[in-house]
Amino acid sequence: MRDSRHGRLVLVLLLAISFALITVDIRGGRNSPIANVRDWASAVFGPAERGVSAAVDPVGRAVNAVKDAGSHEGDKKRLQDENAKLRQQVDNIELDRNRAAELDKLLKVSTAGQYKVKPARVVAIGPAQGFSWTVTIDAGAGDGIKPDMTVINGDGLVGRVTQVGPMTSTVLLATDPGFSVGSRLAGSMEIGITTGRGDRPMSLKLLNGQAQVKKGDRLVSFGSQGGKPFVAGVPVGEVAEVRNKPGELTRTVEVRSYVRFSSLDTVGVVVEPPRTDPRDTLLPVTAEPTPPTAPAAPPAPPAAAEPPPATTEPPAGAQATRPPAAGDRANNANASGDGRRKPSSGGATPPAGRD
Known part of the structure; x- marks a missing residue:
């Protein structure tokens, strides 16, 4: 009982001293009277803290991974259920679209008939x-x-x-x-x-x-x-x-x-039923057969270019020949025969021996 009371007294005293030091340190800031002590403790115990943290962190991560494994399985199951619901919605949309198209065709037939x-x-x-x-x-x-x-x-x-x-x-x-x-x-x-x-x-x-x-x-x-x-x-x-x-x-x-x-x-x-017989009005429309188109005639070959007319030039120094004119033909006719000159049509020739 005495040891217990002594221990409690020491614990209370240490706690009081700790709170006092913390209060003085907070109020003093960088000018705290125990700043040097804090820096010394950090320099001494810092490497030990880092070593312990490096040794303990893998174990902590493994424990957290084991603890979170159940929650990941739950997330996976939830995503699978959501995916199944989305697929069902897509199927329902396609089914509704098909049913809407069939209902539209039915209403068209009923209206026409x-x-x-x-x-x-x-x-x-x-x-x-x-x-x-x-x-x-x-x-x-x-x-x-x-x-x-x-x-x-x-x-x-x-x-x-x-x-x-x-x-x-x-x-x-x-x-x-x-x-x-x-x-x-x-x-x-x-x-x-x-x-x-x-x-x-x-x-x-x-x-x-x-x-x-x-x-x-x-x-x-x-x-x-x-x-x-x-x-x-x-x-x-x-x-x-x-x-x-x-x-x-x-x-x-x-x-x-x-x-x-x-x-x-x-x-x-x-x-x-309808009041009048719709007869053949509800039959599906059939496309008229398209007559076969005649094949296009091949294009005509281009016409061959006609050669220019040949021209014969007279040799140098020779006189160019030309067809005789009308006057020349008349003179030639007068000069032909017995050499006598025929009278012209303009007047009579006077008889020989008269004055």
């Missing part, structure tokens, strides 16, 4: 209610959807509604083997039935077996009474191939659909 449509999105694809080629859309009875309504998109005929629930509906696609739609050839107005064939092109059977049909002919829906299950004027597809079966009067006409069923997303259910 005077269809009243309910836009919807495909939320599932695959067998449903016993059908092989169906999709589920996110619109149902609460949106005014009923069975046997036509389903379209910005390219053409998608299918028809078969089952309706409160929030979703089932659509039978035009590629299903059990799907058939009355169709009409653009231009010729020939009527037929277009039937789905799964993953193969649809087939067309014309009511007139002798009707002219060729590759590239385009089809639109003929329409049903009351617009159910099909409204009129919806683009169906174009003839891809016409084959004649040997020994049969019928022909096999394959039709390539305008719709890409493998990438369906935004569709529209026609809840009200």
Whole structure:
């Protein structure tokens, strides 16, 4: 107990002396009475402090690195999560851009055809209610959807509604083997039935077996009474191939659909048919064939320069010959013959022997 009290007393005394010296040193500044003592202590203990610091610093840095390792892992995980979120946002922007373009095409078709449509999105694809080629859309009875309504998109005929629930509906696609739609050839107005064939092109059977049909002919829906299950004027597809079966009067006409069923997303259910048949106005515009241009004629070769006319100069000392003049020809004629001079036409010659 006595030693403890003595130690505490010494500690308190040393602390008091230390505070006193610090106070005197601070107030004195560079003129402090203990400045020399401080410089001496710095000179004596400075090298020892630097040596201890050099030995202890690596250990301290290693301890700090180990302590900060956990925080770096946390930063790495946070950056990875932020990067994943940014990528998801970019994907969502691209998806929204594609959906906006499809919705714009759908609205253009519905406006041109005077269809009243309910836009919807495909939320599932695959067998449903016993059908092989169906999709589920996110619109149902609460949106005014009923069975046997036509389903379209910005390219053409998608299918028809078969089952309706409160929030979703089932659509039978035009590629299903059990799907058939009355169709009409653009231009010729020939009527037929277009039937789905799964993953193969649809087939067309014309009511007139002798009707002219060729590759590239385009089809639109003929329409049903009351617009159910099909409204009129919806683009169906174009003839891809016409084959004649040997020994049969019928022909096999394959039709390539305008719709890409493998990438369906935004569709529209026609809840009200048009007042008038749009006929062929909704068919995609086809570019007129450009007539082949005739090859340009090769440029004509340059005309050869004509040589200048040759001139023959008379030799030196010779008299240049020239054609005789009219007077010279007359004189020569008078001098020819018997040497007698012919009278001129101006008067008569007097007879000889007269005065």
